[in-house]
Each structure stands twice: as structure tokens, then as C-alpha cells.
Amino acid sequence: MARDQSKQGLLRDTKRLSEDSIGHDSDSDIEATDYLDRDATKSPNHAPKNRHQWWFIRFLGRRSRCCIGVLAAIITLWIILSAGGAFVYKKYQEEPPYGQSPPWYPSPKGGIAKSWAASYEKAAKMVSKMTLAEKVNVTTGTGWEMGLAVGTNGPAVNVGFPQLQLQDGPLGIRFADKITAFPAGITVGATWNRQLMYARGKAHAIEAREKGINVVLGPCVGPLGRMPAGGRNWEGFGSDPYLQGVAGAETVKGIQSENVMATIKHFVANEQEHFRQPGEWGLPHAISSNIDDRTLHELYAWPFGDAVKAGVASVMCSYNMVNNSYACGNSKLLNGILKDELGFQGFVMSDWLAQRSGVGTALAGLDMTMPGDGLRWANGESLWGPELSRAVLNGSVPVDRLNDMVTRIVAAWYQLGQDDETKFPRQPPNFSSWTDDRMGVLAPGSPSPQDQVVINQFVDVQANHSVIVREVAAEGTVLLKNEGLLPITRGGLEKLKMKRGLVERATGKRLTGKFKVGVFGEDAGPGNGPNHCKDRACNQGTLASGWGSGAVEFPYLVSPIEALRKQFDSSKVELSEYLTNTPSITGKDNTVLDDLELCIVFANADAGEGFVKWEDVSGDRPNLNLQSGGDDLIVNVASKCGSGTGDVIVVIHAVGPVLMEKWVELPNVKAVLLANLPGQESGNALADVLFGDTNPSGHLPFTIGKSLADYGPGGQVLYLPNGLVPQQDFSEGLYIDYRYFDKHDIAPRFEFGFGLCYTTFSFNNLQVTSQKAKSALPESRPSPAAEPPSYPTTIPPKSEALFPANFRALEKYIYPYLSSADGIETAGGYPYPDGYDTAQPPSGAGGDEGGNPDLWANYVSLTVDVKNDGGVAGAVVPQLYLEYPAKEGVDFPVRVLRGFDKVYLNPGETRTVTFSLTRRDLSYWDVVEQNWVMVTEGQYKFGVGLSSRDLPLTATW
Numbered sequence: 021m022a023r024d025q026s027k028q029g030l031l032r033d034t035k036r037l038s039e040d041s042i043g044h045d046s047d048s049d050i051e052a053t054d055y056l057d058r059d060a061t062k063s064p065n066h067a068p069k070n071r072h073q074w075w076f077i078r079f080l081g082r083r084s085r086c087c088i089g090v091l092a093a094i095i096t097l098w099i100i101l102s103a104g105g106a107f108v109y110k111k112y113q114e115e116p117p118y119g120q121s122p123p124w125y126p127s128p129k130g131g132i133a134k135s136w137a138a139s140y141e142k143a144a145k146m147v148s149k150m151t152l153a154e155k156v157n158v159t160t161g162t163g164w165e166m167g168l169a170v171g172t173n174g175p176a177v178n179v180g181f182p183q184l185q186l187q188d189g190p191l192g193i194r195f196a197d198k199i200t201a202f203p204a205g206i207t208v209g210a211t212w213n214r215q216l217m218y219a220r221g222k223a224h225a226i227e228a229r230e231k232g233i234n235v236v237l238g239p240c241v242g243p244l245g246r247m248p249a250g251g252r253n254w255e256g257f258g259s260d261p262y263l264q265g266v267a268g269a270e271t272v273k274g275i276q277s278e279n280v281m282a283t284i285k286h287f288v289a290n291e292q293e294h295f296r297q298p299g300e301w302g303l304p305h306a307i308s309s310n311i312d313d314r315t316l317h318e319l320y321a322w323p324f325g326d327a328v329k330a331g332v333a334s335v336m337c338s339y340n341m342v343n344n345s346y347a348c349g350n351s352k353l354l355n356g357i358l359k360d361e362l363g364f365q366g367f368v369m370s371d372w373l374a375q376r377s378g379v380g381t382a383l384a385g386l387d388m389t390m391p392g393d394g395l396r397w398a399n400g401e402s403l404w405g406p407e408l409s410r411a412v413l414n415g416s417v418p419v420d421r422l423n424d425m426v427t428r429i430v431a432a433w434y435q436l437g438q439d440d441e442t443k444f445p446r447q448p449p450n451f452s453s454w455t456d457d458r459m460g461v462l463a464p465g466s467p468s469p470q471d472q473v474v475i476n477q478f479v480d481v482q483a484n485h486s487v488i489v490r491e492v493a494a495e496g497t498v499l500l501k502n503e504g505l506l507p508i509t510r511g512g513l514e515k516l517k518m519k520r521g522l523v524e525r526a527t528g529k530r531l532t533g534k535f536k537v538g539v540f541g542e543d544a545g546p547g548n549g550p551n552h553c554k555d556r557a558c559n560q561g562t563l564a565s566g567w568g569s570g571a572v573e574f575p576y577l578v579s580p581i582e583a584l585r586k587q588f589d590s591s592k593v594e595l596s597e598y599l600t601n602t603p604s605i606t607g608k609d610n611t612v613l614d615d616l617e618l619c620i621v622f623a624n625a626d627a628g629e630g631f632v633k634w635e636d637v638s639g640d641r642p643n644l645n646l647q648s649g650g651d652d653l654i655v656n657v658a659s660k661c662g663s664g665t666g667d668v669i670v671v672i673h674a675v676g677p678v679l680m681e682k683w684v685e686l687p688n689v690k691a692v693l694l695a696n697l698p699g700q701e702s703g704n705a706l707a708d709v710l711f712g713d714t715n716p717s718g719h720l721p722f723t724i725g726k727s728l729a730d731y732g733p734g735g736q737v738l739y740l741p742n743g744l745v746p747q748q749d750f751s752e753g754l755y756i757d758y759r760y761f762d763k764h765d766i767a768p769r770f771e772f773g774f775g776l777c778y779t780t781f782s783f784n785n786l787q788v789t790s791q792k793a794k795s796a797l798p799e800s801r802p803s804p805a806a807e808p809p810s811y812p813t814t815i816p817p818k819s820e821a822l823f824p825a826n827f828r829a830l831e832k833y834i835y836p837y838l839s840s841a842d843g844i845e846t847a848g849g850y851p852y853p854d855g856y857d858t859a860q861p862p863s864g865a866g867g868d869e870g871g872n873p874d875l876w877a878n879y880v881s882l883t884v885d886v887k888n889d890g891g892v893a894g895a896v897v898p899q900l901y902l903e904y905p906a907k908e909g910v911d912f913p914v915r916v917l918r919g920f921d922k923v924y925l926n927p928g929e930t931r932t933v934t935f936s937l938t939r940r941d942l943s944y945w946d947v948v949e950q951n952w953v954m955v956t957e958g959q960y961k962f963g964v965g966l967s968s969r970d971l972p973l974t975a976t977w
């Protein structure tokens with residue numbers, strides 16, 4: 021049975037829109053470069069005038085050939101949608117702003133870091149033997165559905181370089197059978213447990229390798245979570261760059277420890293789903309995230325820096341524009357920040373169709389285009405492939421840029437040991453992303469006849485990874501409220517005898533027999549099964565993952581009710597199930613509810629990637645409310661349970677913060693658990709916490725506010741386009757999530773870092789040890805530890821790019837070959853972006869993989885004794901927040917997270933925890949110095965405790 025890929029279906033529609041609105045053919049490469057890749061100082065005159073009119077005329081022209089009625093409806097809708105500010109459009113009507121992203125050329129070559137030197141040496145030997153076509157093949161995807169994985173590049177057969185197989189995503193192996201559905205990133209972030217972050221990455225990579233995948237398309241550290249309603253925040257680890265950075269880096273290390281390449285994504289500032297891509301939202305262009313230099317460094321690029329330092333093989337650039345230049349063609353971002361300043365040695369791949377120009381992206385530092393198709397899905401027309409061969413032959417893409425692209429990809433393959441078959445078997449994927457059938461074709465995206473071969477071998481790669489899933493899910497469950505109720509016992513009664521008396525008094529009835537527990541809410545049950553909706557894009561049954569490319573096919577999902585049924589002692593507990601959000605519990609005669617002594621209510625909130633929508637959730641959530649009537653359900657149950665005196669436990673599964681104001685303070689809501697997105701072991705992990713087998717140790721990776729407005733103007737998704745290139749100004753700067761709440765002294769419902777447990781911990785004896793003297797700037801940038809490979813720069817003969825004789829080409833499949841080289845001249849006068857000929861000075865913050873090594877040196881350490889004062893063993897998360905000394909002219913957040921650990925303590929046990937702060941941790945990004953600067957006057961203040969607002973110990977340095 022062929023899988024009906026919703027993504028494909030939708031994207032085919034998108035493709036049509038895209039064609040209409042963009043109006044570029046892939047062969048109009050120069051136009052695309054000029055028009056779409058608006059780098060800094062380029063004159064506005066390079067772009068067509070009144071592009072909105074031109075687009076609209078094309079729109080009309082095309083539609084007049086089809087249905088006028090549909091057209092009228094679309095226009096009306098468009099007008100209505102934009103009515104809020106129709107003419108907010110005015111502001112950007114003529115031209116979106118230019119010159120906001122400075123040029124940074126030429127693209128720095130890989131091969132400067134000692135840590136990669138051996139791999140670059142091997143890569144250079146291989147690349148020097150490749151023909152032009154082979155080199156281009158390695159850089160370009162073969163097209164959507166032109167391989168078994170979601171992304172496949174071309175091989176260089178004669179030199180022994182294989183096709184690389186790329187597969188989503190952060191939660192497990194997408195579109196595959198017999199794999200593990202891990203907890204989402206946000207749940208991992210909530211564990212604050214470095215070992216589990218690493219372990220999840222490692223287990224994921226074992227499954228990838230055993231399924232034949234070279235490159236995992238994760239972890240995700242962008243979006244960072246600027247907007248709590250952002251659709252994909254759950255793929256990442258929480259709304260703080262430090263937490264994201266640690267979790268991202270640990271995941272990268274875990275993945276790469278198994279010889280699988282990790283991809284850190286999405287670089288950068290893809291903070292919302294609305295307008296992330298041209299076409300998808302009926303607009304000719306993607307949104308532009310407009311960010312100042314300091315904010316970019318201190319928030320959004322920060323976690324990518326950790327991943328680079330951890331040796332990540334690949335970076336995926338995002339769909340959106342940054343400062344009005346597409347992220348995958350933004351030379352400042354890719355050449356300047358990523359490759360020069362952060363010293364990234366691997367390769368940059370585009371998000372799927374995030375490449376918007378051919379030559380421009382090559383010059384700006386893109387190394388691999390995915391899935392290979394260019395401006396439109398699945399049409400076989402690439403912006404690279406044959407066009408890159410042509411561009412090299414006509415001199416518009418310098419030969420050494422192509423060599424660098426390929427060398428980076430091949431070096432990454434060597435770096436991960438994938439050349440060693442004892443570590444990484446050379447096998448194509450043993451599953452197909454596109455069908456569950458055993459037999460099928462290798463390139464289903466092509467209409468050409470092909471042989472049927474075995475494409476699904478149904479290899480079980482799950483091993484015992486469910487153990488990690490359960491641990492992450494349990495440790496990532498955050499206990500937000502507990503008024504002496506949790507943990508409960510499996511027999512129910514022991515601890516709750518007193519309750520029976522209360523309920524009896526309220527109902528005037530004598531309760532006999534078993535302890536009566538009611539379980540409420542669709543979120544407690546299996547619904548129609550975990551894989552009911554494609555890409556998990558609907559909210560039904562219990563919620564264990566968000567939707568989109570980050571989701572997987574669940575091999576199974578233990579729902580909460582399944583676990584509770586098994587785990588409550590049925591000889592002592594009578595369980596009533598209301599697995600709906602609208603139970604009939606309103607009638608006076610509802611004696612069942614009257615008699616309940618304990619009610620466990622489940623509710624949730626879902627979101628996902630913007631290519632699919634569910635009800636009013638278009639990727640991004642429209643608000644922070646519980647969905648499907650969850651709030652009403654909780655209020656209703658609380659008022660009826662035991663006639664209003666029964667104890668209520670609320671369990672929330674959610675993609676991010678939800679508002680709890682309607683019920684969190686109700687007197688009989690005695691406990692609240694935020695179980696995030698737990699993955700396949702949901703019910704078991706929840707039971708571990710409810711019954712006290714696991715002492716909860718999760719902490720919030722974001723702030724739970726009392727209203728969406730409390731997150732400030734920067735926390736609001738832009739739901740209506742405010743121009744043909746929607747402009748989103750990150751004018752709140754550094755102040756997102758808790759930094760905003762702290763700055764404006766807004767009381768959150770639950771602060772960032774908050775989480776309760778079943779014991780108590782105390783902190784003592786905070787000691788500060790200076791490791792190195794303060795100094796404003798890092799040591800000077802070291803000279804490169806290695807030399808990038810050098811190759812001849814002469815343009816290769818045209819014959820290297822021609823289709824080999826008797827080659828049977830599949831239709832729409834993307835090859836590097838040209839049918840004819842006639843008319844290809846070395847052009848001269850190619851309109852390179854302004855600033856292309858001005859070589860940029862190397863950044864003082866750069867010099868090695870991860871940047872200037874001094875930024876990673878330890879300048880100050882702190883130790884603190886943590887004691888378990890309670891009666892049960894459990895894990896504690898000591899957190900360290902830093903306050904910068906005041907400095908004239910520089911604004912600092914009230915406090916920022918700069919350290920955390922997780923330690924397991926038996927009752928009465930004390931352990932000393934050490935925090936080591938690096939120069940980067942202690943610095944701010946100085947836009948004038950263009951470097952990280954430490955404040956040398958005054959004193960740094962450190963606070964250590966259990967959350968961002970519970971810091972009992974302080975010290976200075």
C-alpha cells in the first residue's frame with residue numbers, strides 16, 4: 021500500500037502557487053540571484069520595480085485561465101485577511117528593505133581545524149580525482165522522492181564516494197517501520213539531564229545506521245522559542261540559548277558517537293511557521309526575521325556555536341530570510357558567522373527548497389542543496405545540478421568554491437568514519453520513506469519505468485531503546501503543583517483514607533468498597549491510534565509528539581489509561597474511564613462522579629510544522645489555550661469530582677507553555693503534571709511519576725505565563741502578512757521568555773527552570789574560584805592549525821559535464837549533466853553581489869572549530885553543596901544564573917542561565933556540584949568590537965538554586 025504522503029500532496033499545491041508567485045525558472049539563475057538574494061549593499065535597482073504588481077498580474081493571468089469564481093473567492097479572502105491592516109502593506113509596498121545583511125565574501129574554505137585535519141587530507145585526495153560532474157553530483161540532491169530517504173545526493177562512483185542518505189528528524193527515523201518514537205526535544209530539555217540528552221542521540225543514531233542512514237536531520241535548536249505559540253518549538257529543547265546549546269551539543273555528540281552525521285537545524289531565526297516559505301502561504305516570499313547583531317549572537321546563533329564546537333557534521337539553513345536576505349543565500353550568516361567566526365568545518369545543506377538562487381547561494385556559502393529540486397517541488401529542475409555545472413564552466417561559480425563544497429561533504433564523511441565499513445556498513449536504506457510495500461522502485465518521484473526491487477526489509481532496530489524513552493519521558497515530566505497528594509499509591513486508599521471522610525461528608529453518603537478513581541479526557545486514551553493522521557497532524561487521542569517532519573510513525577504508544585489500568589491495584593481501586601473531553605457529568609444524578617475520591621484529568625495542546633494544518637492550528641498555535649475544550653473539562657471535573665471535594669490531578673501533554681489560569685488555583689486541583697511530549701512510553705513514564713517510582717525531577721524549559729500578552733510584543737506570532745516580504749522585527753532584542761518577564765517584573769504562573777519533587781533539597785557553601793584573570797577581549801585569533809586543501813583552479817573541460825554516451829536518464833531525476841555545452845562561455849561581467857570583491861577581515865572571535873579557543877576556556881568555577889533533606893531519593897537540578905556587572909551604554913538582562921547539572925541523591929546525602937564558566941559565558945557580543953567582550957569593571961553576580969526565581973545562594977566574582 022503506497023503511503024499517501026500529506027507532505028507531498030500539499031507541497032504539490034504549494035509548488036503551483038510558488039510557480040505563480042515567484043515566476044522564476046530554474047534556468048533564470050542570474051535573475052534569481054539578483055532578485056531573490058538581496059545581500060546588503062546591492063542597489064535596489066537590481067530588483068524589478070513594483071514586484072508586487074508584477075506578481076499580482078501573473079497571479080491574475082494564470083487564474084483567468086481557470087475558474088473565475090475560485091479566483092474571486094481567493095481575492096476576497098485575501099482582502100479580508102489583510103484587512104486588519106490592508107494597508108499595513110503600504111509600508112513595504114514598493115520595495116522590501118535592502119542592505120540589512122552585510123556582504124561577506126569569499127566563502128571561507130574548510131580545513132583549518134586540527135580536529136578535522138586528517139579527514140580533510142583524505143578528502144583532498146578523493147576530491148582531486150573527481151570530475152566536474154562528480155563534484156556537482158555530491159553537492160546536489162537527486163530530487164524529491166528520487167531515493168528511499170527524504171534526501172539523497174549523488175555519488176562519485178569512480179572514486180568510491182557513496183550516495184548519502186539523509187533522514188528526519190529530531191524524534192526518530194521518520195517514515196520508517198520498527199523504529200523508536202523518542203520523546204520530543206522539549207521533553208529532553210525538561211530533563212535538564214546531559215546524560216539522557218546524549219543517550220537519546222546515541223540510540224537515535226544506532227537506529228539510523230542500522231536503517232542505512234548516513235545523516236540524521238537533527239537535532240533542532242532553531243526555533244529557539246521566541247514566541248511560545250511557535251509551531252515547531254517542541255522539536256528543540258527550550259527557550260533559552262544556553263539550555264538549547266547544551267542539549268543540542270550533547271545530542272550531536274551522542275549521534276556522532278555512532279558514526280552518523282548529525283545536522284543542527286534550522287540556521288537561523290525560523291521562529292514561526294506562518295510565512296516561513298514562499299508559496300506555502302500564498303506569498304511570493306518568505307518572512308524576514310530582522311535581528312540585530314548582538315541578539316543574533318547572544319540568542320539565536322548561540323546554540324549553533326555549541327553544536328559546531330561539538331563537531332557537528334552538517335548545518336541546515338532555514339527557509340526564512342534574515343535581515344531581508346534568504347538564510348540559505350545570506351553570506352553574512354553562512355560565510356561570515358558560521359564558517360569564519362564559528363569555524364564550522366562541515367557542510368551547509370539547505371532546508372527542503374529553502375535554496376532560492378543558484379549562483380548566489382553557492383557564493384554565500386551553501387554546500388549542498390536539498391532535496392535537489394529548485395524553486396518548485398518535484399519538477400526535476402534544480403538550481404544546481406546541471407546549472408551548477410554550467411555556472412562553473414562559465415566562471416560564475418569559481419572552481420575553488422565548488423571544490424570547497426565537495427571537500428566539506430567528503431571530509432565530513434571521513435570525519436565520521438563512514439569510509440570504514442567495519443563502523444559504517446555501506447548499505448542503502450533498508451526501508452522506503454514512500455511506501456510500506458516490500459517491492460517497489462528506487463525513484464518513485466520519476467515517471468520513467470523502473471525495475472521493481474526489494475525496498476522494505478522491515479528491519480527492527482529498536483533494541484532496548486524504550487528504556488531510554490521511558491527515562492527521558494519520566495525525567496522530562498515537570499511537577500508544577502503538589503499539595504501533598506502525589507505520589508499516590510497503587511491501592512489508592514492507604515494514603516487517601518481521610519479523603520473518603522471528606523467526600524462522605526459532602527455527599528452525605530457512606531462510601532464502601534474500593535477506592536474510586538475517575539480518569540477523564542481524550543488525552544488519556546488511545547483515540548484512533550497514534551498514527552491516525554498523516555505526519556501526526558491532528559490532535560486526537562493522547563498527545564505524545566507534535567506534527568510535521570519532526571514526527572515519526574509510532575511503533576506503539578502506551579496511553580496513560582493503558583498504564584493506569586495495569587498499575588492500579590484492581591482489588592482495591594475501582595477505575596471509571598471517561599476518555600472524552602465532553603463526558604456527561606453534568607446531571608445531578610451522576611452519582612458516579614459524586615462518589616469519586618480521586619479524578620485524574622488529561623488535556624493537551626498540539627502544534628507542528630506549517631505545511632499541514634489542524635483545525636485552527638496552522639502550524640503555530642493561535643493561542644496558548646488547551647485544545648479541544650481541555651480547560652472546560654478540567655473545571656467541570658474539578659467541580660463535580662466527589663461533589664467538589666474529590667482530589668484532582670491534572671496531567672497536561674503539550675508542545676509548549678499553556679495557560680492554566682482557569683483551573684490551577686481551584687482548591688481541589690491538588691496536583692499538576694506537565695508531561696510535555698513523552699514519545700511511545702507515555703503512560704508508563706507517567707505512572708512512574710504518579711506512583712513515585714520516579715521522583716519527578718523535570719524543570720520547565722520555558723516560562724508559563726498567565727497570559728500570552730505577558731510574553732510581550734516579541735512573543736506574538738505574526739499571523740497576518742504585513743507585506744509581500746512579511747517583516748518580523750525582533751525588536752525586543754535579548755528579552756524573550758524569562759528575560760522579558762524579569763526585565764518587566766511580570767509574575768509568571770511558573771517561572772523558567774521551575775519544577776517540584778517528592779523530597780526537599782538544600783544548597784550550601786557556594787564557593788567561587790577564579791581560573792583566569794578577567795580581560796575584555798579574547799586572546800588574539802590563532803593562525804589556522806591546518807591549511808585547507810588546494811586544487812588547480814582552472815575551469816575543467818566542458819566534456820566533463822556532458823551526459824555520458826548511452827546514458828538512460830530517469831525523467832525528473834536530477835543529474836549533474838548537461839545535454840550540450842554549446843554556448844557556454846566564460847562570461848566575465850557576471851553581476852556578483854556588491855561587496856563580493858572586498859575580502860572581509862577574519863573575525864577576532866574565530867580561529868578554530870567553534871571559534872576562538874579562548875572563548876571556551878574556563879575563567880571561573882563555582883562549587884556548591886547540594887543535600888537531599890527529605891525522606892526519598894531523587895535527582896536535583898542545581899541551576900546557575902549570572903548577572904553581569906553594570907556597564908555604561910550596555911544593557912544586560914536581569915539574569916541569564918549559565919550552568920546546570922543533575923545529581924541523584926539518597927536521603928541525607930550531600931554532593932558537591934561544580935559549574936565551569938567559559939569566557940563566552942561571561943561575555944556579551946560587542947557590535948563595535950565585533951567580538952565577545954567580558955566586563956572587567958565591577959563584579960559578576962551568581963545565583964544558584966532551583967529555578968530562575970529561586971536562587972537562595974549568591975556569590976560574586
Ligand code: BGC
Pocket residue numbers: 170188189237285371372569
Ligand atoms: C523541514 C526540515 C526537514 C525537511 C526534510 C522541511 O520541511 O523544515 O526540518 O528536515 O523538511 O523533511
